[in-house]
Amino acid sequence: xxxxxxxxxxxxxxxxxxxxxxxxxxxxxxxxxxxxxxxxxxxxxxxxxxxxxxxxxxxxxxxxxxxxxxxxxxxxxxxxxxxxxxxxxxxxxxxxxxxxxxxxxxxxxxxxxxxxxxxxxxxxxxxxxxxxxxxxxxxxxxxxxxxxxxxxxxxxxxxxxxxxxxxxxxxxxxxxxxxxxxxxxxxxxxxxxxxxxxxxxxxxxxxxxxxxxxxxxxxxxxxxxxxxxxxxxxxxxxxxxxxxx
Amino acid sequence: xxxxxxxxxxxxxxxxxxxxxxxxxxxxxxxxxxxxxxxxxxxxxxxxxxxxxxxxxxxxxxxxxxxxxxxxxxxxxxxxxxxxxxxxxxxxxxxxxxxxxxxxxxxxxxxxxxxxxxxxxxxxxxxxxxxxxxxxxxxxxxxxxxxxxxxxxxxxxxxxxxxxxxxxxxxxxxxxxxxxxxxxxxxxxxxxxxxxxxxxxxxxxxxxxxxxxxxxxxxxxxxxxxxxxxxxxxxxxxxxxxxxx
Numbered sequence: 001x002x003x004x005x006x007x008x009x010x011x012x013x014x015x016x017x018x019x020x021x022x023x024x025x026x027x028x029x030x031x032x033x034x035x036x037x038x039x040x041x042x043x044x045x046x047x048x049x050x051x052x053x054x055x056x057x058x059x060x061x062x063x064x065x066x067x068x069x070x071x072x073x074x075x076x077x078x079x080x081x082x083x084x085x086x087x088x089x090x091x092x093x094x095x096x097x098x099x100x101x102x103x104x105x106x107x108x109x110x111x112x113x114x115x116x117x118x119x120x121x122x123x124x125x126x127x128x129x130x131x132x133x134x135x136x137x138x139x140x141x142x143x144x145x146x147x148x149x150x151x152x153x154x155x156x157x158x159x160x161x162x163x164x165x166x167x168x169x170x171x172x173x174x175x176x177x178x179x180x181x182x183x184x185x186x187x188x189x190x191x192x193x194x195x196x197x198x199x200x201x202x203x204x205x206x207x208x209x210x211x212x213x214x215x216x217x218x219x220x221x222x223x224x225x226x227x228x229x230x231x232x233x234x235x236x237x238x239x240x241x242x243x244x245x
Numbered sequence: 246x247x248x249x250x251x252x253x254x255x256x257x258x259x260x261x262x263x264x265x266x267x268x269x270x271x272x273x274x275x276x277x278x279x280x281x282x283x284x285x286x287x288x289x290x291x292x293x294x295x296x297x298x299x300x301x302x303x304x305x306x307x308x309x310x311x312x313x314x315x316x317x318x319x320x321x322x323x324x325x326x327x328x329x330x331x332x333x334x335x336x337x338x339x340x341x342x343x344x345x346x347x348x349x350x351x352x353x354x355x356x357x358x359x360x361x362x363x364x365x366x367x368x369x370x371x372x373x374x375x376x377x378x379x380x381x382x383x384x385x386x387x388x389x390x391x392x393x394x395x396x397x398x399x400x401x402x403x404x405x406x407x408x409x410x411x412x413x414x415x416x417x418x419x420x421x422x423x424x425x426x427x428x429x430x431x432x433x434x435x436x437x438x439x440x441x442x443x444x445x446x447x448x449x450x451x452x453x454x455x456x457x458x459x460x461x462x463x464x465x466x467x468x469x470x471x472x473x474x475x476x477x478x479x480x481x482x483x484x485x486x487x488x489x490x
Binding site for chain 1: 252253256259260263264333334336337338339340341489490
């Protein structure tokens with residue numbers, strides 16, 4: 001079953017083509033990595049999938065349902081996100097962050113907060129101000145929030161930012177476990193080594209155009225230097241060549 | 246499961262309170278100073294205060310306090326929230342857009358109460374005026390509050406950051422000096438009538454004067470003008486929050 005299925009997606013803002021014929025499919029149990037240089041359109045693609053941007057042309061299916069057929073709130077219930085760290089969280093204590101965030105998803109807080117903090121190995125006091133946490137700790141906190149309502153899709157934009165070695169290992173383990181339970185992960189990152197360890201599929205994006213899904217095992221088999229070499233070679237392609245690949 | 250709408254609203258109000266708790270104290274103090282400045286300070290500039298002038302100063306103080314909180318302060322705070330990514334973050338939560346606006350209307354409505362209260366007390370002590378606290382006058386106060394807050398929100402949601410600062414300052418300066426809120430309409434050229442009669446500020450001050458100070462009768466036209474501004478700007482704010490670019 002395809003959890004996310006994007007076909008022939010186009011999005012233009014102020015005459016600038018942010019997404020130009022993007023295609024993407026993430027099935028049950030898959031971790032799909034979207035890679036590409038800065039300005040390739042990765043974040044715009046994620047925003048379209050989250051319903052924050054409206055595509056000009058193309059279809060987005062979430063859990064095999066047309067996005068237009070799902071209410072925004074139902075869509076957001078299916079998905080956990082780790083996007084940029086919101087300032088609003090920074091002014092609250094860790095407990096307040098949990099309580100307020102859980103409220104909107106109808107998650108019971110009793111016992112859950114400590115369990116989630118243990119899961120992401122974040123040993124902080126509930127009274128700590130979130131703004132005083134390090135960047136890596138904030139990323140872990142965001143991961144807690146993303147997992148709290150038990151979504152079946154995780155969408156993460158640069159989740160390894162600020163994480164130390166242990167944090168990266170933990171993040172990878174959690175994502176792998178999440179996918180092994182039949183869920184799906186869509187992840188963008190410039191940390192190619194980390195992606196090579198966990199991603200099952202890769203989509204390269206340039207000037208808003210995507211390649212077709214490539215199996216990670218095929219990339220590792222066909223490119224001696226692994227994902228890094230694949231990336232370096234894909235970077236030299238024109239947008240048309242990327243679209244055909 | 247997403248919470249019922251009312252529980253969601255309570256959560257958003259609590260979240261808004263947590264974010265603004267420090268600012269609310271400052272705003273209350275600012276409003277108290279503004280009220281005293283108008284009722285006591287401006288009165289010093291007018292050597293021969295007659296009954297009508299005292300009513301204009303007192304009702305004007307209340308109206309300007311509501312304008313200051315609704316159109317200026319709340320607009321600027323929403324503008325800051327927009328710049329800090331808070332609005333973007335709220336869009337990724339499964340909450341109804343109308344609830345986000347309603348929560349802020351309630352917070353800012355309560356935030357303008359100290360100014361209304363202090364202006365009324367100052368009017369009683371300084372000018373020995375009678376304040377008519379009735380169902381009708383309270384209804385008018387609530388209508389004016391909602392309308393002004395919605396105007397502030399619409400300005401913040403639709404204009405760029407710099408323009409918001411400019412527009413809110415123009416409203417405040419225009420309200421203080423160039424609109425017959427603090428003085429009778431016959432002191433302004435006749436051609437300005439079409440402007441101030443159709444903007445919400447002077448009709449709002451007339452409504453407050455006619456209900457809270459029993460000065461003249463309530464005009465349906467003024468109720469309609471203030472209501473239309475409130476409804477249109479509420480819809481504009483809702484569209485801004487709901488639209489997908």
